Amino acid sequence: MRRLFALATVLALSVASAGAASAAVGLKPEARDWSFDGVTGTYDRNALRRGLQVYLEVCASCHSLNLVAYRHLGGVGFSAEEIKAIAAEFEVEDGPNEEGEMFTRPARATDPFPQPFANDQEARAANSGALPPDLSVINKARKGGANYMYALLTGYREEAPQGFEMMEGMSYNDYFPGHQIAMPPPLVEDGVEYADGTKASVEQMSADVTIFLEWAGEPGMEDRKRLGIKVLLFLLVLTAMLFALKRKIWADLH
Amino acid sequence: MATPTWNNPIVKWIDYRLPVFSFMHHELVDYPTPRNLNYWWNFGSLAGIVLVIMIATGIWLAMHYMPHVDYAFDSVERIMRDVNYGWLLRYVHMNGGSMFFIVVYIHVFRGLYYGSYKNPREILWIMGVFILLAMMATAFMGYVLPWGQMSFWAATVITSLFSAVPLVGDAIVSWLWGGFAVDNPTLNRFFSLHYLLPFIIFALVFVHLWALHVHKSSNPLGIDMKGPQDSIPFHPYYTIKDTFGLGVLMVIWMFFVFFAPNFFLEPDNYIEANPLVTPAHIVPEWYLMPFYAILRAITFDIWFIPAKLIGVVAMFASILILLFLPWLDTSKVRSAKFRPIYKQFFWIFFVDCLILGWIGANPPDALFMDTVPLLIIGQIGTAYYFLHFVLVFPLLGWLERPRMVPESISAAVVAAEPPAPGSV
Amino acid sequence: MADSTTADPGATDDGEDRRDFLLIATSTVGAVGTALACWPFIDFMNPSADVLALSTTEVDLSPIEVGQSITVVWQGKPVFVRRRTAEEIEIAQAVPMGDLIEPEEDGARVQKADWLIMIGVCTHLGCIPLGQRSGEPKGEFDGWFCPCHGSHYDTSGRIRKGPAPNNLPIPPYEFLDDTTIKIG
Numbered sequence: 001m002r003r004l005f006a007l008a009t010v011l012a013l014s015v016a017s018a019g020a021a022s023a024a025v026g027l028k029p030e031a032r033d034w035s036f037d038g039v040t041g042t043y044d045r046n047a048l049r050r051g052l053q054v055y056l057e058v059c060a061s062c063h064s065l066n067l068v069a070y071r072h073l074g075g076v077g078f079s080a081e082e083i084k085a086i087a088a089e090f091e092v093e094d095g096p097n098e099e100g101e102m103f104t105r106p107a108r109a110t111d112p113f114p115q116p117f118a119n120d121q122e123a124r125a126a127n128s129g130a131l132p133p134d135l136s137v138i139n140k141a142r143k144g145g146a147n148y149m150y151a152l153l154t155g156y157r158e159e160a161p162q163g164f165e166m167m168e169g170m171s172y173n174d175y176f177p178g179h180q181i182a183m184p185p186p187l188v189e190d191g192v193e194y195a196d197g198t199k200a201s202v203e204q205m206s207a208d209v210t211i212f213l214e215w216a217g218e219p220g221m222e223d224r225k226r227l228g229i230k231v232l233l234f235l236l237v238l239t240a241m242l243f244a245l246k247r248k249i250w251a252d253l254h
Numbered sequence: 255m256a257t258p259t260w261n262n263p264i265v266k267w268i269d270y271r272l273p274v275f276s277f278m279h280h281e282l283v284d285y286p287t288p289r290n291l292n293y294w295w296n297f298g299s300l301a302g303i304v305l306v307i308m309i310a311t312g313i314w315l316a317m318h319y320m321p322h323v324d325y326a327f328d329s330v331e332r333i334m335r336d337v338n339y340g341w342l343l344r345y346v347h348m349n350g351g352s353m354f355f356i357v358v359y360i361h362v363f364r365g366l367y368y369g370s371y372k373n374p375r376e377i378l379w380i381m382g383v384f385i386l387l388a389m390m391a392t393a394f395m396g397y398v399l400p401w402g403q404m405s406f407w408a409a410t411v412i413t414s415l416f417s418a419v420p421l422v423g424d425a426i427v428s429w430l431w432g433g434f435a436v437d438n439p440t441l442n443r444f445f446s447l448h449y450l451l452p453f454i455i456f457a458l459v460f461v462h463l464w465a466l467h468v469h470k471s472s473n474p475l476g477i478d479m480k481g482p483q484d485s486i487p488f489h490p491y492y493t494i495k496d497t498f499g500l501g502v503l504m505v506i507w508m509f510f511v512f513f514a515p516n517f518f519l520e521p522d523n524y525i526e527a528n529p530l531v532t533p534a535h536i537v538p539e540w541y542l543m544p545f546y547a548i549l550r551a552i553t554f555d556i557w558f559i560p561a562k563l564i565g566v567v568a569m570f571a572s573i574l575i576l577l578f579l580p581w582l583d584t585s586k587v588r589s590a591k592f593r594p595i596y597k598q599f600f601w602i603f604f605v606d607c608l609i610l611g612w613i614g615a616n617p618p619d620a621l622f623m624d625t626v627p628l629l630i631i632g633q634i635g636t637a638y639y640f641l642h643f644v645l646v647f648p649l650l651g652w653l654e655r656p657r658m659v660p661e662s663i664s665a666a667v668v669a670a671e672p673p674a675p676g677s678v
Numbered sequence: 679m680a681d682s683t684t685a686d687p688g689a690t691d692d693g694e695d696r697r698d699f700l701l702i703a704t705s706t707v708g709a710v711g712t713a714l715a716c717w718p719f720i721d722f723m724n725p726s727a728d729v730l731a732l733s734t735t736e737v738d739l740s741p742i743e744v745g746q747s748i749t750v751v752w753q754g755k756p757v758f759v760r761r762r763t764a765e766e767i768e769i770a771q772a773v774p775m776g777d778l779i780e781p782e783e784d785g786a787r788v789q790k791a792d793w794l795i796m797i798g799v800c801t802h803l804g805c806i807p808l809g810q811r812s813g814e815p816k817g818e819f820d821g822w823f824c825p826c827h828g829s830h831y832d833t834s835g836r837i838r839k840g841p842a843p844n845n846l847p848i849p850p851y852e853f854l855d856d857t858t859i860k861i862g
Contacts, residue, residue: 039513067331071731110731133525137331140516141524177534217524218334220341227342228512235508238711239501241704246498248697249490253289314722336727339718497708 026177029144029151032207036146036214039229042222043215048076050194051212054205057192059135062127062183065113067136068216075219083109090114128169130182137217139210146214151175153206156185281467286485287492288473290663294368295471296499297361302459303500304354309452311347312396315340319399321445323438326401327526345515346507351393352518353507355541358386367600369588370472376580378465381458383576388455390542390573395448397539401441402523407536409436409444415549418563435529475666476588477659484663535617543614544607548572550618551636553629568636575643582643584651592657596650603642610635734862736854739793747810749798752861756806757849758798758822759859762833767791769820770834777838780845784834787848795859796835797849800824802842807831822846 035044052073055065070087078086087107092114095102107114116132117123124131139145152175160172160179170180187205194200215221258279260266269275318337320329333340362382365371371379394412398405413430417423432439470479479485486492510517518540522533538546552565575582590597613632620628660666725733735752737759742748747760762770770784771791788794800807802824808814809822809831817823817830819838824831829840836845851861 067328067335069728069731071727072335110728137524141521143521145521218341220335224341224345224512224515228508231508231512232505234711235501235505238704238707239498239505241700241707242494242498242501245697245700245704246494248700249494253486253491310719314719317723318726332726332728336729338721338724338726340722340726342718343722 026179027151027155027174029147029175031147032150034146034211034214036211036221039225041225043076044211045077046196047208047211048215050196050198050205051208051210051215052076053194054187054192054209055135055212058186058205059209060113060116062116062123062132063135064115064117064132065136065216066115066134067112068219069110069112070107071109072219076215080109087111127182132183135213135216139214140217146210148175149210149213150206152181153187153210154203282493283487283489285467285488286470286479286482287488288471288479288484288663289486289491290473290475290667291471291492291495292474293495293499294360294364295473296496297357297364299496300499300503301354301357301361304350304357304503305452305455305459308347308350308354309456311343311350312449312452314343315347316445316449319445321399321442323401323441323527326399326441330400342511345511349507349510349515349518351396351539352510352541353503354389355393357503358389359541362386363604366603367590367597368472368474369476369583369585369590371580372476372583372585372588373580374469375465375472378462378469379580380577381462381465383573385455385458385462386576387573388451388458392448392451392455393539393541395444395451398441398444399448400523401527403525403527403531403533404520404523404536406436406527406529407532408538409440411536412538413440415566415569418560418566420563437529472588473663474589474591475660475663476591477663480662537615540611540615543612544610545569545572545614547610547614547632548636548639550614551629551632553633568640572636572639575640579643579647582647584648585654585656586651587656587659592659593650593654594657595654599642599646599650602638603646606635606638606642610639734860736858736860738858740857744792749810750861752797752849756798757861758794758796758810758835758846760794760810761792762794766820766833770832773832773834773836779837779843782834782836782845787834787836787845789851789853793859794833794835795849795851795861796846798822798846800826800829800842801837801844801846802827802829802840807846 035042035047070083073083073086074080087109090107090111090113091104092107092111093102094105097103117126120131133141139149142148144151152173155174155176157172157174160166164172164179166172167180170182171184172179173181187202187209189202190200191205192200198204218224258276260269260275265275315333318329318333318340320326330344333344335341365379365382394408398409413427413436416426416430419426428434430440431437432443470485473479520537525533537543546569549565549569552561552568555561556564585593585596587593590600609631613628613635616628618627618629618632622628622631733753735750735757737748737750739759739761742759742761744761745763747758749756749758751757767784773784775781775783785791787796798806798810803826805824805826807822807824807829809816815823815825817839819830819832821833821835821838822831823829824840824842827841829842830838831842831846832838834845835848837843849861851859853859
């Protein structure tokens, strides 16, 4: 009974902490089924490839992905050759060379994804004052994670509800805290042409890029869960043995 | 409990010159322990093991961490992505902070329930309070190191508390910062101190254990061991019981590490620190929330003393008051088992701490059930927190009539039905 | 430490055996677990993925003239890339094996005779030998000279005189095309 109480303490405290930040207004995103959910969850490789395409063709024009390098795409299932080819499509600045000058060269697998803007100031200037956030850990950095990201991408409304004051250049989004978001609806029907022939609806692209961003936030998630199952099974067996041994040793006393 | 004779010649040679083996035998093997300790007595040794794991993972993480405002956030993410098993050690360390506080808080509440702080264990208890304070400081500074938004603003808010000190407050704050705001010098010194403090905790734990081994463990009955019939040797009985407890803790801890690693963390801390943008809602880690609620409960000036100062004093006092508990509690009986009224107050106090934690997690201007402002609840909770110490403890000692305390531990054990091993 | 409590007369031999077995089994599993738990700590200190990703270096050879050397960094170490003159190649190939401290044919040290590619770290105590730039001392064998303790290397990078025990090592490399090599 008291033990339950102690457990309840921990739960209550953590629930309290989790519930804390929901004060900002914005609809609660609906929970969706993701392939990466659960103890044995994995990333859907096809969705990751499509999501990468959406990121590169749409998001990357404003949003950086600083913590991800091309070489990490090995985790998405790309071969070394494919990665080299993807990287080579981008130019990066390098240098200084022997004359002391900076130069551009095709990106290598070891380079991080390109930065759309040279610095935050330039990014703000190009986006009417708003700073497009880096997307590397965006799903971890938002309450609701992937569910929020998907809801946000699909949650645009063309018209703000009656009586809602919109500021110039803002878009109305059901899920964005405060509803006014500086990012115009990024995805349009058939905005990309998927290599695998999947129909590029807004929902499809949103789901794909959300999965890709989940992967970008934690490329090692599958390894973590795989190891976790082994470790927990091991610990459960060991703890059961310890319990049996404890019973045996203490049996002497009575 | 005679000193054993050692047969191994090397052990014998060493022990004659430096009696480490005899010492270990005396303190860990033969060491007489009350035979009736329940599972709540596991949490002391668990805390010690968590400390060791935290120090080990921390030292390793420091090999790849970079305490610089430009690199800290990225270096942590590099540990997560590129360093071999970096994600594992970081998640163990990160969740270890929460596990440490869960274990230690249970340990503290166990002490409160069974009167473990009472004569002759006052210094033991006081050392424990110092350990708790050092842990909080360590955890707070560790939270700053990843240099996320919550890191930065927690550092700003907590260090700014000292600006409430009259006359020299601002000087103290800029001394803490090493600048005019939380910045690189602050991060650097926090890293340095975060690395140092666990070793100070380690030393305090040593003194804590030293004091423990003078008068030995208390027990659920709260009566002294009167002879060999009341005790059992620490090994193998409590070594195996503690190891089993460790197994259970590891299952829980590793569950969080592998399957819910960010459960205790605010999402905002995955946004790199930005000195120009404050998150909508700043909250400390869960283990500091009750104290945060006490800090915010004081919204009124008393006489000429500003509210801010009283809040800060109240927050520190809420922990420091524990130092005086051995003298505030006037009861002759230790264990709540024989104190029917105190037992109820203990649970009221426990719930009060939960409520304060919940208040600390939420914005103060929010309403409970759309009617009662959380602030009011926080103020009542804070008031009770202090009244529990300065009123309930002293008065109960005089007013309460304790139930009959058994003659001895062994008498109580025999009187009880053949108890299930290790249960209360 | 025969304690009265452990030598309970009520315990049967059978029970003792079962307990001993359980003790040994549990200790073994626990010890294995502890040992496995050490591995992440050890592996943590191994080169990380971003470091390993930089384990190869591509070098453009086209700007190097005959008789010129460049030094490139590969895995944190200097690599000497020298486009040898016909004369140097001839000398290197003509040396009798008996004259060498560590006998090695010149042909075994190069993929293309023009290009000598080796790690520029003296095999004695790790100094960087001189001889890459024109005007630097090249030693008695017209190759490289380590100023720390006076080791002389020849035009194939082989140790000829001095305390160093071995020839300058050859890194793994391949020609991607005529003017590009990949080291590592």
